Amino acid sequence: MLSPSPPRAALGDRALFSSLAFDAYLNHAGISPPSRAVVAAVAETLEDYAARGFAAWPTHNERRARLRERLAAMIGAASANDVGFTTNTTSGVMDIALCFPWKSGDAVVLFEGEFPANVTPWQRAAETFGLELRFVSLEGFHRSHEEGLAALDVALADGRARLVAVSAVQFQTGLRMPIAAIAKRAHQAGAQCFVDAVQACGAVPVDVREGPVDYLACGSHKWLMGTEGAGFLYVHPSRIAQLVPRVAGWLSHEEPVRFLLEGAGHLRYDRPVRAQTNFIEGGNVPTPSFAALDASLALIEQLSVPTIFEHVQRYLDALEPALIDRGFRSVRSAFSEGRSGSLCVLAPEGVAIEPLHRAIVRERVACAMPDGHLRFSPHWPNSVDEVPAVLAAIDRAMGRA
Ligand SMILES: Cc1ncc(COP(=O)(O)O)c(C=O)c1O
Numbered sequence: 001m002l003s004p005s006p007p008r009a010a011l012g013d014r015a016l017f018s019s020l021a022f023d024a025y026l027n028h029a030g031i032s033p034p035s036r037a038v039v040a041a042v043a044e045t046l047e048d049y050a051a052r053g054f055a056a057w058p059t060h061n062e063r064r065a066r067l068r069e070r071l072a073a074m075i076g077a078a079s080a081n082d083v084g085f086t087t088n089t090t091s092g093v094m095d096i097a098l099c100f101p102w103k104s105g106d107a108v109v110l111f112e113g114e115f116p117a118n119v120t121p122w123q124r125a126a127e128t129f130g131l132e133l134r135f136v137s138l139e140g141f142h143r144s145h146e147e148g149l150a151a152l153d154v155a156l157a158d159g160r161a162r163l164v165a166v167s168a169v170q171f172q173t174g175l176r177m178p179i180a181a182i183a184k185r186a187h188q189a190g191a192q193c194f195v196d197a198v199q200a201c202g203a204v205p206v207d208v209r210e211g212p213v214d215y216l217a218c219g220s221h222k223w224l225m226g227t228e229g230a231g232f233l234y235v236h237p238s239r240i241a242q243l244v245p246r247v248a249g250w251l252s253h254e255e256p257v258r259f260l261l262e263g264a265g266h267l268r269y270d271r272p273v274r275a276q277t278n279f280i281e282g283g284n285v286p287t288p289s290f291a292a293l294d295a296s297l298a299l300i301e302q303l304s305v306p307t308i309f310e311h312v313q314r315y316l317d318a319l320e321p322a323l324i325d326r327g328f329r330s331v332r333s334a335f336s337e338g339r340s341g342s343l344c345v346l347a348p349e350g351v352a353i354e355p356l357h358r359a360i361v362r363e364r365v366a367c368a369m370p371d372g373h374l375r376f377s378p379h380w381p382n383s384v385d386e387v388p389a390v391l392a393a394i395d396r397a398m399g400r401a
Helices: 036-075 089-099 120-129 139-143 145-156 179-188 287-303 305-325 353-362 384-400
Strands: 083-086 107-111 132-136 161-167 192-196 215-219 231-235 343-346 374-376
Touching: 036 083, 036 231, 036 287, 083 089, 089 120, 089 192, 089 215, 089 231, 107 120, 107 145, 120 132, 132 145, 139 145, 145 161, 145 179, 161 179, 179 192, 287 305, 305 343, 305 384, 353 374, 353 384
Parallel strands: 107 132, 107 161, 161 192, 192 215
Antiparallel strands: 083 231, 215 231, 343 374
């Protein structure tokens, strides 16, 4: 059965990651390795289904109800009813792209350089509903929020924009976006604000009350340190009634399982679709992935997201100047509100990024290479004490590459 209490997490202690095959794992912005607690939760869930089959479902459904409350608390949502489960960030973006009450000629404002998960569904919606996509440059946001927001204002000026979609943290540069200010500007122009929070939740504080944010989608395999296959979507309660439930499935209705549990006469197709965010849960969800998220969130809660954020900043504060000394160019924000869990740098003049990245990974330092940047993304188990070893590995890699 399920473990009564989770193991303890400690900043800088990777004891719960005993199978990790890297000396330093700095790719939490890509995919987090699951902790022993996560592995155990997945195994226990499957064992429970192996033993009990259908009878295990209520146990895990109840566990997910608690998880929904904890996710709501993490992002500052007023109620667990404002949170629906998805299978990844993209499916949350698609839910809103399909269900938004579009009118032909509406405009959607996006940002240049966004991860495609926060572009493709809007492109599909543009084609399906006759929308115009407008891209705003991120350049100004790198210099100051005021400059970036001024560029956004231009895109909102004619009043035709209905939605602004933005990542809370940019995947390529680690730039943290002023989502509350973006939401406010959107509202002033008669638009709404959608946030892709997968590069933030778990390591960067996020609060949907500020703005307020209208929609937020997130997956769990990055900074939430779960596995692939589980995500969530937040919808502000004032926005639910206007959504068109184009993604509804059999579990989206009121009392959807009565016909399976209460005898004859309950099979109906006219039950209303639930007027809360979980209408997006049209069918069964990947239970082991949600058990994974539950277990990893328990560890993150023990430490708290603001504490993790500070811990990660201390790590990056040690790494960044040493990389600059070696000729790398850091694109980390100069101001603290623009910083996230990722430190992204460009390779020194004349050094090709791809062989360098390969050489660093071969030195047992996991990092990523999003569109030509080297990205280092530590999390709570990384200790700042490992930074000298990371730098030594990079020096060896530079020698080889
Ligand atoms: C900003 C951003 N959004 C979305 C994704 C992908 O989301 P998912 O695979 O959870 O749909 C990524 C990275 O994989 C990302 O960096």
